[in-house]
Amino acid sequence: MGYHLCKALLKEGHEVLVLDKDATKCENFEDELGSVCVRGDGCEVATLAEAGASRAEVFIAATDGDEDNLVACQIAKYKFGVPRTIARVNDPKNEEIFRKLGIDCPISVTNLILEHIEEKIPSHPLIHLLTMGEEKMEIVEVKILDSSKSVGKSVKQLSLPVDSILALLIRNGLKPQVPTADTVLEANDRIVALTTTDSEETLKKKLVGS
């Protein structure tokens, strides 16, 4: 992952330095991309000092070990004052933990892939369009099914969670509209809603549950 990330960032014109413990990998990096690699453990203060971490604007930890990514980012942030730390999260459960432990931007690879799969599988009744991690808010798209209990009911009859807002209704052949309390839902309606991580499950149940 580090190789492709480095290549892409270099191409965008950034100054990039890669840290890797593996001598062979470092040689490959140098052969392919020039002098962009320092051999060493990115969790070690000495390596980060040698790499000039205190001058970095962004530090990215992208190994397959969550605990290593956490520690490398924390040392970059707290010891070297790097303003923005980004960590690859392998176990999705750690995304929230990393955030609580001060990582500016934990990225769960599994969740990213899952979001793409959800988008590609139209039968999935709830799709995450956007997650705003810090506020625990998210924008989702919900598709009303033939079997959904909400069909034929108005929005106010559904007693939706208070922290969820239906922002847009997309109905076949009609212009997108903003649903009101009196809007009656039909099968195959698509609704874009703003909700919270905690209420997502309830919202889904109320809208598509059978």
Add this chain to the structure above:
Amino acid sequence: MKIIIMGCGRVGAQLASLLDADGHQITVIDIDAHSFRRLPPSFGGTALVGDGTDEEMLKKAGITEADAFVAVTQGDNRNVMAAQIAKNIFNVPRVICRIYDPLRKDVYEALGLEAVSPTTVFAQLLRDKLLNE
């Protein structure tokens, strides 16, 4: 006290057995069940197979009621991560972790984590032994 020990290597097992003998309520977590062979037959605490950096596992080990958490696996980073979860997420009153790398230990101590570096302690001990004899 109710104490959770993560890592059942030589140090973890020894600590568990000492504290158990003192009458404390001990739970030991290790990812490898084979490690529990190091616990003495008299050990009266609980041994759990699992990853101590996993929140669910820690809950299973009773972390919400724990008075203390000790992280002594072979991995510095694993110890650091588990200790921070215990301290900052589950608010365990006393958390201690082992960090072999002295510089890393300094960073985390500055961040408020109670840590011991066996490297520093043992080097000092050897020096004192050499110079005092």
